[in-house]
Amino acid sequence: MSLMGGNGTAPSQDSAPRDFAALRALIVARAQRLPRRLTQVASYALDNPDEIAFGTAASVAQRAGVQPSTLVRFSQALGYQGFSDLQDVFRSRLRERVPSYDERLAQLREHGLNASKARALLDGFAEAASRSVAGFQAKADPAAIEQAVEILAGAKTIYLVGLRRSFPITSYMAYAMGKLGIRNILVDGIAGLGAEQTSFISGADAMLAISFTPYASETVTLTNAARARGARIVSITDSVFSPIAPVADVWLEIVEANFEGFRSMAATMALAMTLTVAVAGRRGEK
Amino acid sequence: MSLMGGNGTAPSQDSAPRDFAALRALIVARAQRLPRRLTQVASYALDNPDEIAFGTAASVAQRAGVQPSTLVRFSQALGYQGFSDLQDVFRSRLRERVPSYDERLAQLREHGLNASKARALLDGFAEAASRSVAGFQAKADPAAIEQAVEILAGAKTIYLVGLRRSFPITSYMAYAMGKLGIRNILVDGIAGLGAEQTSFISGADAMLAISFTPYASETVTLTNAARARGARIVSITDSVFSPIAPVADVWLEIVEANFEGFRSMAATMALAMTLTVAVAGRRGEK
DNA sequence: TGATCGATAGAATGTTTATTCCATTCGTGT
């Protein structure tokens, strides 16, 4: 598990990105401060990722105008064991690549008119997920997210409140935070014990409250109680009119697309992961 | 480069397809008339083109359940010089789809370094979600899903088993199924009561077991116990090698993309919604 | 200007990899 804010200057020895997006960001960030030949490799790598994915060290080196050993040094400067290790990440990018439009069309034709009901449903939910994620990415307010991270990172204990449809989100965050060593309490409201679970919340703590329509009244009650005890509140809702929006210190809005009346959870999940990892990163800096 | 003279049995001309579409057609056409092991390779190649593109002869052979030499013979039977020659065609397929890399690069340079860390994380998780969903949509086996729906729809009670990272999925399904009037029991393993929760499972019931690496041993135990009592098993895993894959009546594979070591849940969520709604639909028909 | 440390090129090395070869098995037709 690697996270920890990757910083600018440090060689970041212990772990290098395993996914292409992070690696690309790392290369962009480090390219300027690298030695001449390594900068040359960085530039080539960003411009010709496919070459790196498929080529051999010798062939890539020749095309980039450097020695094979330079590729190894470049990889190691980024924290990888060697060129092969770096190459794996470039390959993963192609493995996970979203299929091209033509490919999808071909596949659609293959499934053809005898497409099953299950496939129709899957396609619908998949599309809803994509729309949700893309929509949130476009509309999200980075400043608000930063603020939320600030509050959560500063809390002694994070109380996670989410009932009904929001529960999968908070339960995921509880799991991930546990793995990352972030103290949290998952308020699940089982057996109506929600009030007891939050009875020790203090001004040093924070509550993350997630609630979508139709609102669970208990979430509102718990949020108000936590606020009365001085805790900071971060809320995630699908509307300004949510009863927990006005009492929150930071409020994040998410509108999920839906299919057949079932709303996606993809955008909320992505936000949950972002918050979790960002809090861990923020804490790691100190 | 390859202009081998004609070979003894003359299974093909001196030239083999250099583009993937043609090769695919050739394999489909010839598959039936090939020897047993070569048919096996043909089938594997059509199902896992990415593996062939990236793997080594040894790794592909192992996954396909044949000897490396068989891969070479297969390639030669199709008119190629050897496995590497055939592999080039599989790689060209990935090279060809170049969606919008330049576009993304420009965007990255534009946001540049002034993009917040939170935004970088969000973009990463959003991309992972999109890739996961699209990838699953492309690779999913509609017949298997249909079968899973059949089993679940026929069950008196559906037992939902998913611990750790899989719990958000099962807890969502429990919520949604509850709303739809589908009788289910969410086995959450709280207080180690997993065994008690499943002790009344019978042959009229079904279990949906979700497990990803690292596997929770309790999930395996519960699955085996349920099978021993005669329940039908539907399993969702990220690998054939999952201990719960072989004991299941239907096995669905999901490979989620990951960012910074955190795997997305978007594809699994979409599948969960699909199964839930499909089961409700199937029951509604009767 | 001279000394020192990092960067680089290119050859050497040891490992990985595809391929070939051969003995054995399997299937088929007499």
Next chain:
DNA sequence: ACACGAATGGAATAAACATTCTATCGATCA
């Protein structure tokens, strides 16, 4: 049931490969 040819598994082999090592070069600071 026998013989023959094709098919297969597995070890042997040779080529390709990434990586390491060392001598040289270049830049920076005293």
